[in-house]
Amino acid sequence: MSVGFIGAGQLAHALVKGFTAAGVIATHRITASSPDTDLPTVSGLRKMGVNLTTSNKEAVNKSDVLFLAVKPHIIPFVLDEIGPDIEDRHLIVSCAAGVTISSIEKKLLQYRTAPKVMRCMTNTPVVVREGATVYATGTHAEVEDGKLLEQLMASVGYCTEVEEDLIDAVTGLSGSGPAYAFTALDALADGGVKMGLPRRLAVRLGAQALLGAAKMLLDSEQHPGQLKDNVCSPGGATIHALHVMESGGFRSLLINAVEASCIRTRELQSLADQERISPAAIKKTTLDKVLQQPGVTSSDNIYIIPALSQK
Amino acid sequence: MDSGDVTQLKIGFIGAGNMAFGIAKGILSWKVPAGNLKVSAPSDTNLQRFQEVGVAVTHSNVEAVCGSDVVFVAVKPHLVPVVLSEVFGSVTKDQMIVSVAAGVTLATLEELLPEASVAVRLMPNLPCVVQEGALLFSLGSKAKREHSVLLRSLLQGCGLVEEGPEAWIDVHTGSSGSGVAFVYLFAEALAEGSVKMGMPSALAHSLAAQTVLGAGRLLRDSGKHPAQLRSEVCTPGGTTIYGLHTLERGGVRAATISAVESATDRARELGLKSATAKRN
Numbered sequence: 001m002s003v004g005f006i007g008a009g010q011l012a013h014a015l016v017k018g019f020t021a022a023g024v025i026a027t028h029r030i031t032a033s034s035p036d037t038d039l040p041t042v043s044g045l046r047k048m049g050v051n052l053t054t055s056n057k058e059a060v061n062k063s064d065v066l067f068l069a070v071k072p073h074i075i076p077f078v079l080d081e082i083g084p085d086i087e088d089r090h091l092i093v094s095c096a097a098g099v100t101i102s103s104i105e106k107k108l109l110q111y112r113t114a115p116k117v118m119r120c121m122t123n124t125p126v127v128v129r130e131g132a133t134v135y136a137t138g139t140h141a142e143v144e145d146g147k148l149l150e151q152l153m154a155s156v157g158y159c160t161e162v163e164e165d166l167i168d169a170v171t172g173l174s175g176s177g178p179a180y181a182f183t184a185l186d187a188l189a190d191g192g193v194k195m196g197l198p199r200r201l202a203v204r205l206g207a208q209a210l211l212g213a214a215k216m217l218l219d220s221e222q223h224p225g226q227l228k229d230n231v232c233s234p235g236g237a238t239i240h241a242l243h244v245m246e247s248g249g250f251r252s253l254l255i256n257a258v259e260a261s262c263i264r265t266r267e268l269q270s271l272a273d274q275e276r277i278s279p280a281a282i283k284k285t286t287l288d289k290v291l292q293q294p295g296v297t298s299s300d301n302i303y304i305i306p307a308l309s310q311k
Numbered sequence: 312m313d314s315g316d317v318t319q320l321k322i323g324f325i326g327a328g329n330m331a332f333g334i335a336k337g338i339l340s341w342k343v344p345a346g347n348l349k350v351s352a353p354s355d356t357n358l359q360r361f362q363e364v365g366v367a368v369t370h371s372n373v374e375a376v377c378g379s380d381v382v383f384v385a386v387k388p389h390l391v392p393v394v395l396s397e398v399f400g401s402v403t404k405d406q407m408i409v410s411v412a413a414g415v416t417l418a419t420l421e422e423l424l425p426e427a428s429v430a431v432r433l434m435p436n437l438p439c440v441v442q443e444g445a446l447l448f449s450l451g452s453k454a455k456r457e458h459s460v461l462l463r464s465l466l467q468g469c470g471l472v473e474e475g476p477e478a479w480i481d482v483h484t485g486s487s488g489s490g491v492a493f494v495y496l497f498a499e500a501l502a503e504g505s506v507k508m509g510m511p512s513a514l515a516h517s518l519a520a521q522t523v524l525g526a527g528r529l530l531r532d533s534g535k536h537p538a539q540l541r542s543e544v545c546t547p548g549g550t551t552i553y554g555l556h557t558l559e560r561g562g563v564r565a566a567t568i569s570a571v572e573s574a575t576d577r578a579r580e581l582g583l584k585s586a587t588a589k590r591n
Contacts, residue, residue, distance in 0.1 A: 222536075223536050223538045223539040223542060224538070225536055225537070225538025225539065225541075226536040226538065226539065229536070243565065243568045243569075243572075246562070246564045246565035246568060247562065247565040247569075248565075249559070249560065249562055249565075251559045251564070252556065252559035252560040252562075255556050255559060256560075259556075
């Protein structure tokens with residue numbers, strides 16, 4: 001089995017790093033494409049032994065499972081470009097936030113009668129094999145396709161299938177989640193430093209505290225509220241600190257954050273669902289690079305508004 | 312004094328207010344014969360309801376103390392020194408003197424009583440009157456283990472009875488004593504919310520009361536952590552989680568913690584005040 005990545009940015013890099021650490025696929029069977037070769041992740045991928053190319057079409061041809069690892073607004077461009085090259089064997093896995101299976105299938109149906117599409121939402125800790133991934137299965141993908149994807153993603157963390165309409169909520173929670181944690185850890189370290197700890201030690205201890213707590217919760221049958229109680233000795237330091245946190249609206253802040261991320265994801269979805277995509281949405285320099293690829297011509301309708309091209 | 316059999320005990324009450332009546336009712340619900348109880352009060356007003364349940368009544372505090380194995384001092388805090396000096400000569404070391412006066416410390420009680428006296432400080436709360444009280448008691452310096460066992464046994468009809476160090480009494484006052492009022496505030500607000508959303512007030516109030524009662528029973532009887540029970544009520548994307556988010560935004564948790572803190576601090580303050588006042 002060969003794996004391809006359209007896009008060689010943070011997500012592709014993280015997934016490849018995780019897959020190779022898990023030994024689930026050999027790097028020479030992985031191809032990643034990007035018109036922009038200056039990205040730091042590109043050299044990172046190259047160092048891992050991944051086949052790098054500037055041609056999306058080449059990535060398609062060399063893969064069975066194809067991850068779409070580009071920004072949501074780029075997806076329509078990419079689909080128009082690679083549509084003609086998709087074969088029956090291909091399993092298209094979109095990782096783009098807010099991009100629906102139906103919008104992808106709609107584009108690909110112009111080229112194939114039964115495109116196999118899946119949508120997944122993962123997160124960056126796949127890079128250390130502690131990712132949180134959910135996926136939804138498209139109209140023409142089979143149960144085995146789901147199992148294959150699950151096998152791949154389970155090698156880099158937790159993976160489960162969900163109904164597609166839950167994916168936006170997942171984005172808000174575990175998609176963005178690591179960023180909430182990094183912010184918390186930065187602030188916790190500040191707290192440690194304020195009270196006298198050297199920065200490096202503060203960061204290390206803060207991260208270990210969160211890691212340990214998360215592990216305890218995952219291993220426990222108990223409610224996090226109970227686990228919290230177990231740490232709070234009467235009149236002690238922790239309960240005083242918790243009161244401070246409650247007074248600051250800590251809980252509602254976190255609820256608000258998950259909500260905001262989920263709502264924004266839905267907004268992105270409606271943007272991506274638009275038929276009319278302005279060529280100005282993609283950098284001119286990038287467009288030019290794409291046009292320089294073998295097999296790509298202007299008649300591929302990349303920068304003609306797709307809706308108009310059908311009239 | 313046999314720690315096991317409370318039905319043989321003679322119980323005296325100095326003071327016939329709500330707390331005394333609630334405790335008496337709780338004791339009676341546990342098979343202690345009404346004739347074993349005696350209550351004293353200066354006027355007849357409060358004595359009637361005791362008489363109705365078969366309890367002996369008197370106007371003499373000394374009479375309530377003489378012959379009693381356990382004496383509940385259930386007068387207002389500022390009256391405690393007065394009544395204890397009145398009955399000083401009748402108190403024996405075989406009796407257990409249980410004060411329910413808020414803010415009156417064990418040290419104060421022991422100073423007001425004969426030297427070998429067994430003093431206990433008890434903090435009940437209002438729902439004792441319906442035998443669903445939360446009671447915390449603390450033993451004085453002359454009290455022994457069997458006094459604790461006996462008192463626990465005697466009061467079990469009043470609700471939940473626990474023993475603790477005296478330091479916890481102020482906390483208990485702030486959270487379970489005053490806490491009853493916090494719950495009433497919440498119930499009132501629940502009802503107001505219902506009224507705002509279109510329900511008639513009377514119905515809103517009775518439903519709110521039942522909601523609090525039912526939730527409380529489920530919490531006590533399920534043995535589950537309240538966070539667990541809360542999670543169980545919250546269906547994904549449902550009404551409860553939306554409401555809870557609004558509560559969290561309102562900082563209800565922090566306010567509640569602060570409320571218990573304020574009430575406890577005040578209980579401590581009052582305790583100190585009364586101790587100082589007595590000394591002066």
